[in-house]
Amino acid sequence: MSQNIYRxxxxxxxxxxxxxxxxxxxxxxxxxxxxxxxxxxxxxxxQKGPVSLEFISKVFNKxxxxxxxxxxxxxxxxxxxxxxxxxxxxxxxxxxxxxSPPVNNRSPFLPPQLQVYTDLEALLLLDPIHDVSSEGWxxxxxxx
Numbered sequence: 001m002s003q004n005i006y007r008x009x010x011x012x013x014x015x016x017x018x019x020x021x022x023x024x025x026x027x028x029x030x031x032x033x034x035x036x037x038x039x040x041x042x043x044x045x046x047q048k049g050p051v052s053l054e055f056i057s058k059v060f061n062k063x064x065x066x067x068x069x070x071x072x073x074x075x076x077x078x079x080x081x082x083x084x085x086x087x088x089x090x091x092x093x094x095x096x097x098x099x100s101p102p103v104n105n106r107s108p109f110l111p112p113q114l115q116v117y118t119d120l121e122a123l124l125l126l127d128p129i130h131d132v133s134s135e136g137w138x139x140x141x142x143x144x
Contacts, residue, residue: 039112066109
């Protein structure tokens with residue numbers, strides 16, 4: 001049985017995981033994002049390889065205390081939001097999942113929240129690197 005496998009959109013997204021917070025920038029739109037707690041766990045799993053909703057739910061059940069159906073629903077909402085923002089994409093195929101993170105103590109589940117920031121869109125999109133072709137930058141007009 002195939003299921004949706006989620007991958008990071010490496011063509012458009014740069015990201016970093018710092019002190020349990022994932023910082024993401026969609027270079028195509030200029031929006032940037034923050035994920036903490038369970039959201040950072042999801043992004044960490046995505047960094048290590050493609051994952052399914054079912055795999056994320058299993059990891060959540062190992063790491064957090066809470067209602068399994070609530071955790072799965074919250075993960076599905078996060079994946080859908082990240083896909084609509086162009087941060088991840090899904091395919092219907094089988095996948096090999098990364099290893100589950102080690103768990104020492106389970107903590108209470110807090111639903112993941114994708115924080116979206118658009119205040120720097122214009123500045124990020126001004127970056128001339130977006131306009132670089134194989135000729136390099138800056139590109140001069142050959143007619144001049």
